[in-house]
Amino acid sequence: MDVPLLGKTGVTDPFIDCFELNVNGETRYLQSSPEYFMKRLLASGSGPIYFLGKAFRAEEVSSKHQPEFTILEWYRLDFDNNQLMKEIADLMNMLKISNSYQSIRYADLFKKYIRINPHEARLEDLQKIASTVSDASFFEEDRSVCLDLIFSMCIEPQLPKGLVFIYDYPACQSALAKQKKDHEGNYVAQRFELYLDNLELANGYVELIDFDEHIARFAKDQLIRERLGKKIIPLDYNLLESLKYGLPACAGVAIGIDRLIMKLMDLNDISKVMSFGYTGVDSNND
Amino acid sequence: MSNYSTNEFRSGLKVILDGDPCSILENEFVKPGKGQAFSRVRLRNLKSGRVWDKTFKSGESLEGADVTECDMQYLYNDGDYWHFMEPDTFNQHQADKTVIGDTGLWLREQDIVMVTLYNGSPLLITPANHVELEIIDTDPGLKGDTAQGGTKPATLSTGAIIKVPLFLNIGEVVKVDTRTGQYISRA
Numbered sequence: 001m002d003v004p005l006l007g008k009t010g011v012t013d014p015f016i017d018c019f020e021l022n023v024n025g026e027t028r029y030l031q032s033s034p035e036y037f038m039k040r041l042l043a044s045g046s047g048p049i050y051f052l053g054k055a056f057r058a059e060e061v062s063s064k065h066q067p068e069f070t071i072l073e074w075y076r077l078d079f080d081n082n083q084l085m086k087e088i089a090d091l092m093n094m095l096k097i098s099n100s101y102q103s104i105r106y107a108d109l110f111k112k113y114i115r116i117n118p119h120e121a122r123l124e125d126l127q128k129i130a131s132t133v134s135d136a137s138f139f140e141e142d143r144s145v146c147l148d149l150i151f152s153m154c155i156e157p158q159l160p161k162g163l164v165f166i167y168d169y170p171a172c173q174s175a176l177a178k179q180k181k182d183h184e185g186n187y188v189a190q191r192f193e194l195y196l197d198n199l200e201l202a203n204g205y206v207e208l209i210d211f212d213e214h215i216a217r218f219a220k221d222q223l224i225r226e227r228l229g230k231k232i233i234p235l236d237y238n239l240l241e242s243l244k245y246g247l248p249a250c251a252g253v254a255i256g257i258d259r260l261i262m263k264l265m266d267l268n269d270i271s272k273v274m275s276f277g278y279t280g281v282d283s284n285n286d
Numbered sequence: 287m288s289n290y291s292t293n294e295f296r297s298g299l300k301v302i303l304d305g306d307p308c309s310i311l312e313n314e315f316v317k318p319g320k321g322q323a324f325s326r327v328r329l330r331n332l333k334s335g336r337v338w339d340k341t342f343k344s345g346e347s348l349e350g351a352d353v354t355e356c357d358m359q360y361l362y363n364d365g366d367y368w369h370f371m372e373p374d375t376f377n378q379h380q381a382d383k384t385v386i387g388d389t390g391l392w393l394r395e396q397d398i399v400m401v402t403l404y405n406g407s408p409l410l411i412t413p414a415n416h417v418e419l420e421i422i423d424t425d426p427g428l429k430g431d432t433a434q435g436g437t438k439p440a441t442l443s444t445g446a447i448i449k450v451p452l453f454l455n456i457g458e459v460v461k462v463d464t465r466t467g468q469y470i471s472r473a
Contacts (some may be wrong), residue, residue, distance in 0.1 A: 015320060015321055016320065059323065060293045060344060062315035134324075134340070134341035135339060136342065141343075145321075148321035148324075149324060149341065151321075152316045152318040152321075153326075153341065173319075173321065175320050200318070200319060
């Protein structure tokens, strides 16, 4: 399914920024993923759909990040995360990347490497650990930022090689994933990420379908954006209309195709898998 | 000086961290999934020489440090200060003992050195990698002892004491690596 790359609005995610353009005197946003458009199609009865095309993020550039990249995103009706992870693993097997995979709960990684339960730990303790490992002050930061820091500095580099699904993310990192109670009684997001040899390749979830909960999540995003001094993104009323009408029970995932190709070609810089990769101010090839 | 945001951090940028001028050596952008992005930065404190690893949230900024590097001629030492001159403008700068530290052992008058200026004052003196200095004191040379590979201490004209091969004598000029303090060859 093809969907527009230019939308009337962008995502509210506090840590994903869209490029803003002036189109014929009106503000338009280059889409950071096809998610909102695809969800509108799903609500209108499209059935399972996929998108393969470009997405844009106004992020910093690194050996793993490009402002313009190729994304493969798909949705399955009535799937849970186990079914979706299995389908992704089948695709990875077909691509000869790996014929095996492991799945690890987010909480188990923290228990193993940090010796804390990320869902139950006190904020003060998370701030203390984050400050220690970063050699900077994280005492003003919220739960999610502390967990992100600890994860990316202390856990990601130690992940097992090969395909690793990490699932049951903290409730504060739900994005638009449905929540549930895990077997220890903690609320978690039905969200997973796929890593291949420590490189994050995909992010998926059982989609949130409740309308009111969507409003609450968007409002919380806006609050965080405001606190961070970031621009408030107008809510997508077309999406909200569709959600009100009803999103079918489904699970969806997005895979970074350039990163996948990077791994297939055994390269360590994402710009090398692009015909004209963006390499920043010193760039001479774009 | 202006402030620099994490996305402007690159190798060679001079910033102020905890009050000290630092040079950025590396900057790695890290972003977990949909979460907060970070910059893992490696910096060298230009005062202490210490290398720091620090992590910043994306978008945080540091004040730029007014640090410039300039080739200058070393003129003389008056006992308290070492004096340097910019060869083009004849502007003179003086550096005290804390700035000079051990580099004083490799400073020969008239030699060109690199002076790092912080807010206009010398912060760091970097001599050439190789300098040629005269031996002013050492035990007498042993003739014919060129193959044994034994060494002896020798005092150089700048006061530096290095290990030299046994066959060298007072008055001879040797080439020394200033980064390691090791003898390289006869000049």
